[in-house]
Amino acid sequence: MLKNLFQNALQHCGLIAILRGVRPDEVEAIGKALYEAGFRVIEVPLNSPEPLQSIATLRRTLPADCVIGAGTVLSPEQVAQVKAAGGELIVMPHSDARVIHAAKEAGLCSAPGVATVTEAFAALAAGADVLKMFPAEQLGTHVVKAWRAVIPASVALLPVGGIMPSSVSVFVDAGASGFGLGSALFKPGMSAATVGENAKAFVSAWQTRNGDSTPTT
Numbered sequence: 001m002l003k004n005l006f007q008n009a010l011q012h013c014g015l016i017a018i019l020r021g022v023r024p025d026e027v028e029a030i031g032k033a034l035y036e037a038g039f040r041v042i043e044v045p046l047n048s049p050e051p052l053q054s055i056a057t058l059r060r061t062l063p064a065d066c067v068i069g070a071g072t073v074l075s076p077e078q079v080a081q082v083k084a085a086g087g088e089l090i091v092m093p094h095s096d097a098r099v100i101h102a103a104k105e106a107g108l109c110s111a112p113g114v115a116t117v118t119e120a121f122a123a124l125a126a127g128a129d130v131l132k133m134f135p136a137e138q139l140g141t142h143v144v145k146a147w148r149a150v151i152p153a154s155v156a157l158l159p160v161g162g163i164m165p166s167s168v169s170v171f172v173d174a175g176a177s178g179f180g181l182g183s184a185l186f187k188p189g190m191s192a193a194t195v196g197e198n199a200k201a202f203v204s205a206w207q208t209r210n211g212d213s214t215p216t217t
Helices: 002-012 024-037 051-061 076-085 097-105 117-126 136-148 165-174 192-210
Strands: 015-018 041-045 067-071 089-091 109-111 131-133 157-159 179-181
Touching: 002 041, 002 067, 002 109, 015 192, 024 041, 024 051, 024 192, 041 051, 041 089, 051 067, 051 076, 067 076, 067 109, 076 097, 089 097, 097 109, 097 117, 117 131, 117 136, 131 136, 136 157, 136 165, 157 179, 165 192
Parallel strands: 015 041, 015 179, 041 067, 067 089, 089 109, 131 157
Antiparallel strands: none
């Protein structure tokens, strides 16, 4: 079941790579560098160059335990396109119930963006699998801690926006279950080797706080 695969991926390493701006001709090498560093969830935002091609490439070239998704998904029509490309996870900047419903009806996992507790519970009622707390810079650790007191423990809270290796521990201490990582991990023009080094720094910070055995080859 896809939901179990996603949960297992987050348990292995609670870090989600956001490859905004990645090109299809470079995504295979970058994806492999992320996987080798320990990442098991990779997202290609739909406002990247030919994103569906990149999603298809990642799904074809990475092992099945790596969940491939699309970010900045804004409509039910885009959900269908992502599924056709082999995508398994729908990540949104907002919490439009229509998009959440479309993802679940397609058998995909849903990670809507929420910024208030009201939005969070509405997204869960619509079928969200995890909650993307966005933007993390605005919400901060105090909001994560407050949400964790009322959001069911089984629901992953994933802050996104401005997360650095140095901030991983303090957010986890507040109740974060994992993170979506953007420009601190990947920026357009970065080589696969540079992305790999950035990925290892984040995985090291994650391991230091969580004491897991995520590989860092």
